[in-house]
Amino acid sequence: ARYRKVDEDFFEELEEVLITADVGVMTVMDFVDELKMEVKRRNIKETEEVKAVISEKLVDIYYGDEEDHIEQLHLSTEGLSVILVVGVNGVGKTTSIGKLAHRLKQEGKHVVLAAGDTFRAGAIEQLEEWGKRADVEVIKQREGSDPAAVIYDGIQAAKSRHADVLICDTAGRLQNKVNLMNELAKVKRVIEREVPGAPHEVLLVLDATTGQNALSQAKTFSEATDVTGIILTKLDGTAKGGIVLAIRNELNIPVKYVGLGEQMEDLQVFDPHAFVFGLFADMVEEDEDKDNE
Amino acid sequence: MAFEGLAERLQDTIKKITGKGKVSEQDVKEMTREVRLALLEADVNFKVVKDLINRIKKRAVGQEVMESLTPGQQVIKVVKEELTELMGGEQSKIAVADRSPTVIMMVGLQGAGKTTTSGKLANLLRKKHNRNPMLVACDVYRPAAITQLQTLGKQLDMPVFSMGTDANPVDIAVKAIEKAKEQHRDYVIIDTAGRLHVDENLMNELIDIKDEVNPDEILLVVDAMTGQDAVNVAKSFDETLDITGVVLTKLDGDTRGGAALSIKAVTGKPIKFAGMGEKLDQLEPFHPDRMASRILGM
Numbered sequence A: 001a002r003y004r005k006v007d008e009d010f011f012e013e014l015e016e017v018l019i020t021a022d023v024g025v026m027t028v029m030d031f032v033d034e035l036k037m038e039v040k041r042r043n044i045k046e047t048e049e050v051k052a053v054i055s056e057k058l059v060d061i062y063y064g065d066e067e068d069h070i071e072q073l074h075l076s077t078e079g080l081s082v083i084l085v086v087g088v089n090g091v092g093k094t095t096s097i098g099k100l101a102h103r104l105k106q107e108g109k110h111v112v113l114a115a116g117d118t119f120r121a122g123a124i125e126q127l128e129e130w131g132k133r134a135d136v137e138v139i140k141q142r143e144g145s146d147p148a149a150v151i152y153d154g155i156q157a158a159k160s161r162h163a164d165v166l167i168c169d170t171a172g173r174l175q176n177k178v179n180l181m182n183e184l185a186k187v188k189r190v191i192e193r194e195v196p197g198a199p200h201e202v203l204l205v206l207d208a209t210t211g212q213n214a215l216s217q218a219k220t221f222s223e224a225t226d227v228t229g230i231i232l233t234k235l236d237g238t239a240k241g242g243i244v245l246a247i248r249n250e251l252n253i254p255v256k257y258v259g260l261g262e263q264m265e266d267l268q269v270f271d272p273h274a275f276v277f278g279l280f281a282d283m284v285e286e287d288e289d290k291d292n293e
Numbered sequence B: 001m002a003f004e005g006l007a008e009r010l011q012d013t014i015k016k017i018t019g020k021g022k023v024s025e026q027d028v029k030e031m032t033r034e035v036r037l038a039l040l041e042a043d044v045n046f047k048v049v050k051d052l053i054n055r056i057k058k059r060a061v062g063q064e065v066m067e068s069l070t071p072g073q074q075v076i077k078v079v080k081e082e083l084t085e086l087m088g089g090e091q092s093k094i095a096v097a098d099r100s101p102t103v104i105m106m107v108g109l110q111g112a113g114k115t116t117t118s119g120k121l122a123n124l125l126r127k128k129h130n131r132n133p134m135l136v137a138c139d140v141y142r143p144a145a146i147t148q149l150q151t152l153g154k155q156l157d158m159p160v161f162s163m164g165t166d167a168n169p170v171d172i173a174v175k176a177i178e179k180a181k182e183q184h185r186d187y188v189i190i191d192t193a194g195r196l197h198v199d200e201n202l203m204n205e206l207i208d209i210k211d212e213v214n215p216d217e218i219l220l221v222v223d224a225m226t227g228q229d230a231v232n233v234a235k236s237f238d239e240t241l242d243i244t245g246v247v248l249t250k251l252d253g254d255t256r257g258g259a260a261l262s263i264k265a266v267t268g269k270p271i272k273f274a275g276m277g278e279k280l281d282q283l284e285p286f287h288p289d290r291m292a293s294r295i296l297g298m
C-alpha cells in the first residue's frame, strides 16, 4: 500500500513526535485523544488526510477564539512607541533587538535603543555593536547603573529626537528571582509614566531549545510585565519550540517573531501554519521516505 | 497539574492499593504510568524515559514492590535508585596534565553559559586549587564576546588572551598556549563561540582547535532548561569532539532539569559542575543524587 494505515501505531508515533517537539505530554495526550475521535467521526483512513486534520487542529489550538493578525506588532501611529524586551538569561534578547531594529528601520521608522542591561559583562558593548550594524542610536549609561534610569534617559532622548520606536533591552533574569522581577516591574512603571499608552509591546524572548520551563517563564514574566507577545529564537537548530502551543493555549500570548540565526536578517514574522507543520514534519518526511522505497 | 512531585502524583494510585492490601500488576502499571508522566514533564527525553520505564517496570513487578506494605514509597525508591545510577557518581574533578599547562576547551550551543562558566572555572581553579589560569577569547563572532570575557578577566584580575576579531580561532588558541608557557600559567581555559550542533563549518572549527591544542578537558556547557533536544545536542557534540564532561548551567532556576538525565544517558560522560547563578563564585560540584530528587520534584 502506498499510504500508511491510520492505526494505533500511527497515533503512538504522532504522540512521540509531538512530545519530542516539546509540546508537553499533557497537551499531546489530550490532542491525540481528540484527534482519534475526529478521525473516527469523519471516517478517515489515509494518513495524508489525517495530516491535514492534524495541521488544522493544531493551528486551531494556536489561534483559539482570535482570528488572524495576532502576530502583528501594535505600535502607535503617532508619537513614540515603546517596546520592552524581557526574558531569562541567554535566550537572545539583545540579538533579537538588533534584528528588530533593523527590520523596523527598513520599514522607514526612526528607531532608538536603550541599553537597559547594566549588569552582564559586555552587555552594553554588545547592544552598541548591534546599533552600529542596524545604524540606529543607542542610549546608555555606565555598567552597574540603575536600569530604570537608563530607560528613563532612553525615553527622553527618543522623544527629543522625535523617534518612532524605542526598544529597551533588559538583563536576563530567571523568573524565580523575586528581586529581579520587581526591578523589571519598576522599569515598566517608568515607561508607563513617561509615555501614555506605553509600553506598546512587551516581548518575551523564548529559546526554542527550552523545554517545559518556558511555560513557567511566560506565566511569571506576564505577572510582572503583562507580556503581549513572544519572540521564539534559535529555530534554526533542531529544537521545535512546541511549548509555545501550551503558552498560547493557557496564557493566550501569541508568538510575533521567530529567530532563525545570528545575522541581522534572521528574524521572521511568525507563521502558525509553517510552525505547526514543522512540529510533525519529521513524521511526514519519514513517510515520504518509505513511499520512495 | 504539571510539575507536581512524584509522591503527590502517586497518591491516588496508592490510596486504591491501601484499600486492597495487595499490589497487582495493574497497580504497578498505573504507578509506572505516573512515573512516565513525571519524567516527561521534567523534560527527560522521550526515548530515555522509555528505556528507564522498562527497567523500572521489571523491578517494580518483583517482590520488593509487590509484597511491600508501602508500595508507593517502594516505587519511588526504585525510581530514585535507577535515576541516580544512570546519572553516575560524583565527579567534579578537573583534569591535570602531566606537563603544564592543562588545556580546557569550553563548547556548546549559543547562550548556554560558556563565557560565564569560563570565568567561574578560572576563579575556582585559583581559589580552591591554588592554580594560575589564563582565559582565551576564541569567540570572534558574537558581538562584544571578547569584551565580555575581558570584563570578567578584569573582575577576577586574571589575564585574558585575545587577538581581536579578525584572527582565526585556531591561531588564537595556538598562540595562547605559547603565551601561557612563557608566563608559566598552569591552566588555559578556551572560550569558544556558541554554535549549533548541526552547523558543519563551525563544528569543524572545533575539531581543528582540538587537533591543534590537544585539550585535556573538553566541557560541554548545557542550559538546565533545555528540553527534548538535549539528546541531539549532546550526542552531536560528543560524537564530533569526544567531550570529557558536562557543565549544567542555570540550575538556580526552577526548572526540573530532566535534560541532565538525557545527556548522561546518551553520552555516558559525567556532569562535573553546576552553574548556580550569574556571579563568578557560583559554580558548584554536581550532585547526581540531588539531581534525581529534583527531577522527581522531591
Ligand SMILES: Nc1nc2c(ncn2[C@@H]2O[C@H](COP(=O)(O)OP(=O)(O)OP(=O)(O)O)[C@@H](O)[C@H]2O)c(=O)[nH]1
Residues within 6 Å of the ligand: A087, A088, A089, A090, A091, A092, A093, A094, A095, A096, A117, A120, A123, A170, A171, A172, A173, A205, A233, A234, A235, A236, A237, A258, A259, A260, A261, A262, A266, B110, B111, B142, B194, B196
Ligand atoms: N542560532 C541562533 N542563535 C541565536 C539566535 N538568537 C540569538 N542567538 C545567539 O544566542 C546567544 C545569546 O544571545 P543574546 O542576544 O546575547 O541573548 P540575551 O537574551 O540578550 O542574553 P543575556 O542578556 O545574557 O540574558 C548569542 O550567541 C546569539 O548570537 C537565533 O535565532 N539563532
Ligand SMILES: Nc1nc2c(ncn2[C@@H]2O[C@H](COP(=O)(O)OP(=O)(O)OP(=O)(O)O)[C@@H](O)[C@H]2O)c(=O)[nH]1
Residues within 6 Å of the ligand: A089, A090, A120, A172, A174, B108, B109, B110, B111, B112, B113, B114, B115, B116, B117, B139, B142, B145, B192, B193, B194, B195, B221, B249, B250, B251, B252, B253, B274, B275, B276, B277, B278
Ligand atoms: N542564573 C544564571 N545565569 C547564568 C548562569 N550561567 C550563565 N548565566 C547567564 O546566562 C547568560 C548567557 O551566558 P554566557 O556566558 O554569555 O553564555 P555563552 O554560552 O557564552 O553565550 P554565547 O557566547 O553567545 O554562545 C548570561 O546572562 C549569563 O549571566 C547560571 O548558572 N545561572
Ligand SMILES: [K+]
Residues within 6 Å of the ligand: A089, A090, A091, A207, A209, B110, B111, B112, B223
Ligand atoms: K539557552
Ligand SMILES: [Mg+2]
Residues within 6 Å of the ligand: A093, A094, A095, A117, A123, A169, A170, A171, A172
Ligand atoms: Mg542581552
Ligand SMILES: [Mg+2]
Residues within 6 Å of the ligand: B114, B115, B116, B139, B145, B191, B192, B193, B194
Ligand atoms: Mg560566550
